[in-house]
Amino acid sequence: MTAPLTLYGAAGSGSVAVEATLTLLGLPYQLIEGATWAEAAARDRVAPTNPMRQIPTLLLPGGEVMTESAALLIYLADLHPEARLAPCPTDPLRRPFLRWMLYVSSAIYSLHWIKPDVKRIGAPESARDAVVDAVHERIAFCWANMDARLKPGRWLLGDELSVLDLYVAVISRFGPWRKRFYAVAPRMAEVIRRVDEEPRLAALWRERFPED
Numbered sequence: 001m002t003a004p005l006t007l008y009g010a011a012g013s014g015s016v017a018v019e020a021t022l023t024l025l026g027l028p029y030q031l032i033e034g035a036t037w038a039e040a041a042a043r044d045r046v047a048p049t050n051p052m053r054q055i056p057t058l059l060l061p062g063g064e065v066m067t068e069s070a071a072l073l074i075y076l077a078d079l080h081p082e083a084r085l086a087p088c089p090t091d092p093l094r095r096p097f098l099r100w101m102l103y104v105s106s107a108i109y110s111l112h113w114i115k116p117d118v119k120r121i122g123a124p125e126s127a128r129d130a131v132v133d134a135v136h137e138r139i140a141f142c143w144a145n146m147d148a149r150l151k152p153g154r155w156l157l158g159d160e161l162s163v164l165d166l167y168v169a170v171i172s173r174f175g176p177w178r179k180r181f182y183a184v185a186p187r188m189a190e191v192i193r194r195v196d197e198e199p200r201l202a203a204l205w206r207e208r209f210p211e212d
């Protein structure tokens with residue numbers, strides 16, 4: 001029997017996109033829960049495995065460590081092509097798929113690292129609110145830019161649900177939160193509401209975003 005995957009994650013975090021992907025793929029995993037952005041103990045727990053002290057961090061059955069949410073989602077989708085959670089490399093949709101997966105990761109998700117402690121970027125604590133507001137403005141701009149360029153169908157890339165839908169459904173729950181996301185990205189909003197209602201994921205969304 002294959003050893004289970006081990007995922008360092010937390011409710012309300014980016015790991016939920018990986019959890020959603022594993023759920024759709026029907027792959028069992030062991031979860032090590034810890035809100036890294038809020039608890040030093042959670043950062044310390046993941047640090048030996050991922051010195052970036054971040055989640056999601058995935059331990060593969062052979063012990064190899066994988067980090068970076070977009071890489072995890074693409075890897076898992078590619079490993080299970082029968083589930084059709086990513087366009088295959090020869091599909092023209094692979095280009096927008098890769099473009100927007102990496103965009104969500106680099107232009108949007110990475111900015112959240114600043115918020116728990118603005119001293120991380122050398123800003124004084126007294127500038128905290130202004131820095132967080134500026135981060136949220138940038139993220140709102142990034143969502144609007146993506147919305148203007150994507151041509152969604154039933155799902156963000158057209159007719160098939162992909163890990164891009166799961167990724168945006170999770171990251172759009174972070175600041176500046178869904179209300180702003182719906183306002184600046186109305187075309188994606190329609191799709192993401194559909195992802196929220198996906199029956200195979202309803203229990204997971206409820207359990208992992210209990211306050212939304």
Ligand SMILES: N[C@@H](CCC(=O)N[C@@H](CS)C(=O)NCC(=O)O)C(=O)O
Pocket residue numbers: 012013014015036037043053054055056067068069070105109110112113116
């Ligand atoms: N580049 C990473 C970013 C992961 C990340 O920022 N994770 C947050 C939780 S949602 C975290 O662990 N933050 C810890 C911290 O702020 O120190 C990825 O895409 O997976």
